[in-house]
Amino acid sequence: MSRPLWSAPCLARLGGTTGCAGFCLAAGEGRRAMLPSFSYVTEHVGFCGTVKKSPSDFVVTEIEVPQHLPKDTRANSLHRSSEAVLEQSSLCLQQPKKPRTQPPGRPADGCSGAGVPSPERYPSRAGSKCAASPSETYRAGDAELQSGLEEASVFDSLLGKPKSELLHKFACELKDMWDSGSTDPSTGEFSLGPVLDKKNRADLHSAVRQKFPFLVTVTKDNEMIVKGNADYRELCQLVTEKEASDFFKFLDAKVENSMFSFEPDGNKEHRKVVHHFINRRFGRLLETKSFTVTDVNDQPSVSITVRFRERSWPRKRSDGGFQKNQDLYTAFTLQKENLETLEAIGFLATELGVLPSDFSYTGIKDKKAITYQPMVVKKVAPERLKEIGSKMEKKGMRIHNIHSAFQHLRLGQLKGNHFDIVVRDLKHHCHDSSADLKERISEAMENVETKGFVNYYGPQRFGQGQNVQTDQIGMALLNEKMVKAVKLFxxxxxxxxxxxxxxxxxxxxxxxxxxxxxxxxxxxxxxxxxxxxxxxxxxxxxxxxxxxxxPHSMRIFYVHAYCSKIWNEAASYRLKVYGSKVVEGDLVLEESAEDISLTDKVHVVTASEESDNKYSINQVVLPMVGHSIKYPSNKVGQWYHERLSKDELQMCKFRVSSLQLNIPGCYRPILKNVQNLSYFLEGSDKEIETEDNCLNESKISLHVSFDLDPSCYATVCLREIMKCDF
Structure with a gap:
């Protein structure tokens, strides 16, 4: 049975997980049906199945852009890095297991390279598992370099890209020289040039030392000089490189009342050497003590703890002095299960004693799923975040990849999301007489991979299945009906x-x-x-x-939900009226861009361009309503005016000064493509061939994996594949 292009779907049972279009409802019927009369791109029949039967059936991992890679190699690297993180996706939160790969951005624990003390010299040194050969030197340092390179955008903004690349080259060459056995750790200097602005100099000092703790920075007549840190190299002869690196980051951050502990060390003579080194080099600033702790084998041992001396804290801090807690940022990867993103942040904020607004992230992730997403929290030290790990596991969260950062997370750092999904209980649609379910699945995958899907906002944007959805609250706020918005909330x-x-x-x-x-x-x-x-x-x-x-981010979340609802309805109207043809008055992007915003060049299609078929439907965008966007000059533009008037909203009202809300609007492509699509079936061919009744239960499961651009929804892509709503 074939379907016409841009067809309206049958609605699924609205339980939230099962997609099987067994009956049809007219638009507007049902309990706030998420996608009434919404369109499909492809013509295949599709199939039924259960999505999100358990959180482990829906794994989402954010893909970050590695800024240091050449542009033509980023795509493959991104996919590989997402696969590495997803190796943790099988972890059960109730039964922790060791991840098969170390989360990116931090050196692995254990044998670190040149900084590991020799077991012959300090045989009872806890945590030193092996001695490194000269050819293995500074492997942990390489990991630190990798982490530093991934933060290249920080240096790009302060130095410019050419100078930033030269800095990284200098750091790598210095390490190579140390690895080769050079006896002069101070050999070589690199000039960052004159930096006149005092704040920029302070930011650069901190950025260099935090990302490259084996370097030191000095200022001579406003010129900043970078060179090797002799103290760092000396400490690496006594402790692991990871410990040395973390120690110098602790020293540079200068967070009041913070402490740093070295690994447990059962060798008293070795501890004495470490004490003497720190007192000799940093005695005016730091004090050290030894405490009894439990080592990795649950045996009592002794660890050296370092803290700042009380008299080292001046009453009035200068700009170049100790960094305030407010300027402290810690990055981490949040793994959550069966939790909303904002709810998870609420748990974290309560436990850490900070505000939800102190967290930055790049998107709201599904609730009924296992999700991995980078976050940055302000005013919290990495050590504090590590302390609450066990408590958060009881809430359905894990915290990975904890490390220092220099600023909040920015939207441009998100490349997209990688999805690993299992669709269970596969069967035909009731109206489908075909006996070959395997063929239906293959046809669906091929169609969506080549033609894409309608770029709707997914149901989780609106609070699927709730008595009051987020867009209703957003509309009340835009209309400045504050009491109504509170009661809806x-x-x-x-x-x-x-x-x-x-x-x-x-x-x-x-x-x-x-x-x-x-x-x-x-x-x-x-x-x-x-x-x-x-x-x-x-x-x-x-x-x-x-x-x-x-927080402002939470207030505007509701308004954006309303804008998203209007966009969904506009996309359906546009496809219903004009189909896949690009017509006069449509809006298109003349230049391709990864991020769609007001800075992109939006062009209104002319009559001659329509007759020449100059543009394709993949270039057509629709506006997200706001006060600074242009609307299509055809029937779709008129539809926007009528639809907003229906909700008592006018174009100029997307500013709510009493709530400090400013909604300029933006543009969103009607269609999107899926990347790196792959799938396989779990079950016997016999079961697939005999599955010809949509009421029968099936033991066949579909495992599908793909990448989507930011702000694209996997449930919407699955809807196109299966021809079902969820």
Whole structure:
């Protein structure tokens, strides 16, 4: 049975996981159906199956751009790096296992290279598992170099790319010289040139020393000089290179009340040498003590702990002095299971004693999934993040790849997402008489790989299955109906649990203080709102101040959900009216770009360009509503005006000054392509061939893997493949 291009789907059972188009509903029917009358690109029949039967069936890993790689080699490297992280995807949070690969960005533990003390010299040195040969020197240092190179954009912004590349070359050559056995650790200097701005100099000093702790920086008449750190090399003769590297990062960060501990060391004579080295070189700044600890074999041992002397903290800090906690950033990879991103951040913020706004990330990840995403938290030291690891595992989270950073995470650092998905209980659609399910799957994969899919926002953008979805709150905020937005926000689900009971109580009584006492601590947003409502009242002014009390990123999240809903409806209307033909008045991008924003050149298609078929449907974009975008000059543009008027919104109203919200808008392609698509079936051919009734249960599972660009949804891609909604 063939389907017409741009056909409307049958709606799936709206349980959230099973896709089987067994019946059709007209647009608008059902419980806020996510994709009513939305379009398909491809003509294949598709098939049914269950998605997200368990979180391990849906694994998402963010793909970061390695800035140091040549452009033509990045794609393969990105895919390999995502596969390396995904080797951890089989980890069960309740039964931790050792990952098969070290998370990227940090050197592996164990034998480190040239800095590992010889076992013959210090035989009882805990943590020293083997001695390195000269040819193996500085392997951990290579990992540090790799991490530094991945942060090349930091140096690019401060030095410019050519100078940044020369700095990295100097660092590599210096290490090669040390590896070759050079006896002069100070040989060679590199000039970063004159840096007149004092703050830029301070940033450069810190950036160089944090990324390359084996280097030191000095300033001569505003000229910055980089050279080898003799103290670093001397310490590497006593401890592992990882310890030396972490020690100098600790020393450079100068975080008040922080401490650093070396690995457990059972050799008293060796500990004495380390004590003497630190006291000799840094005695005015640091003090050392030995403490009894448990080593890697659960045996009592002794570890040297270092801290800053109290008198080393001046009452008034200069710009070049100790770094304030507020300037401290720690990067990490968050693995979460069956948790919303904002909920996970709430747990972390509560445990660390910081605000949710102190976390930066590049996207909201699925709840019913195992997801891996980079994050950066402000005002938290790496050691503190490591301390809470066991507590977070009980909440369904793990924290990997903890290391120092210099700034918040930026959107441009996200290349996309890698997905590993299992679709279970495969079967035909009820209307499909074909007996060959395997052929249906092969046809679907080939079509989507060559033709792509409609770039809809997925159901998780809107709070799938909730009584009130996020776009409704966003529309109320845009209309400045603050009390209505608060009541929508506190609308409970049907469940009987502390969170929903607190919401139910608040709506019935408007007793913000009582509801606040009922809520669990991790519900950070709800508690922030309730505190403000308790103070200012549940009226327009009080609710406005309540919304202002939560972070800007959370406020604007709801408004963006509304804009996304309008875009989804606009895309369906555009495809229904004009299909795949590019017509006069459409908007296209004249130049390809990875990130679509207002800076891209958006062109309005002319009548002659339409007749010449100058553009393809893959170049057509639609605007995300806002105050600074242009709309199509055909029927689609008129549709936008009518649709916004229906919600009592005008073009100029995408600024809500009372909430400090400014929504300029942007552009989004109608179609998107999938990359690196692969799949295999798990089950016998016999089961596939005899599966001809959509009511029968199937033991066949589809394992599919692919990459998508940022802001693309795997559930939407699967919808195109299977011809089902979820």
């Amino acid at each position: 506190f609308t409970p689900e049907d469940a009987d649990d502390p969170v929903n009971n607190a919401k139910r109580y608040f709506l019935q009584t408007e007793d913000a203080k009582g509801a606040l006492m009922m809520l669990p601590e991790f519900k950070v947003r709800e508690k922030m709102l309730l505190r403000a409502l308790n103070r200012y009242g549940v009226n327009h002014e009080g609710c406005t101040k309540g919304w202002l009390s939560i």
